[in-house]
Amino acid sequence: MTMPHKALYAIFGWAFFATGVIGAFLPVLPTTPFMILALWMFSKSSQRFHDWLYHHKLFGPSLQRWQQHRVIPLKAKLLSVSMISFSLVLMLVYSSIPPWAKAGVTLFMLYGAAYVLSKPSQPPGEKSP
Incomplete structure (x- = not known):
């Protein structure tokens, strides 16, 4: 994948992550779907950011359950x-x-x-x- 594409995936990854964080505080905005999108974007742009989010103390467990079992609580x-x-x-x-x-x-x-x-x-x- 070319560098501009990776950068675009990274930008979208951070945008989805930020939206998910906002959703953690606003009851009308979901968190998990945005974190799933961020995780996917990071998988295309940065293994470091992907691993960080996948193992995050707060967001990691739900992302791991989704990726491993397609679970929605x-x-x-x-x-x-x-x-x-x-x-x-x-x-x-x-x-x-x-x-x-x-x-x-x-x-x-x-x-x-x-x-x-x-x-x-x-x-x-x-x-x-």
Whole structure:
């Protein structure tokens, strides 16, 4: 990969990381998806930053569970589906976009919710709390 491409991946990696950190403090912005994106961007640009994030004290465990088992914790699922539902209702009630656009957005959001719900909530063999 050429140097400008690596730099672009690194810039996006840090941007996603920063967004994920902000999401740790704002309840309406998720953290983990942005950290997953940052981890992927770092895998394309810097093994050092990838390893740092993958083994990070705070963010590392959820990234490791995702990478190893594609796990989305139950709390994250509930928050995600709740925010999708809330956003969908607001859009359907208050938006003036055409009906075909509302239908498209609704299908996209339903697909996202189905994807989140289709993933396990814990790694195989781990007991429920």
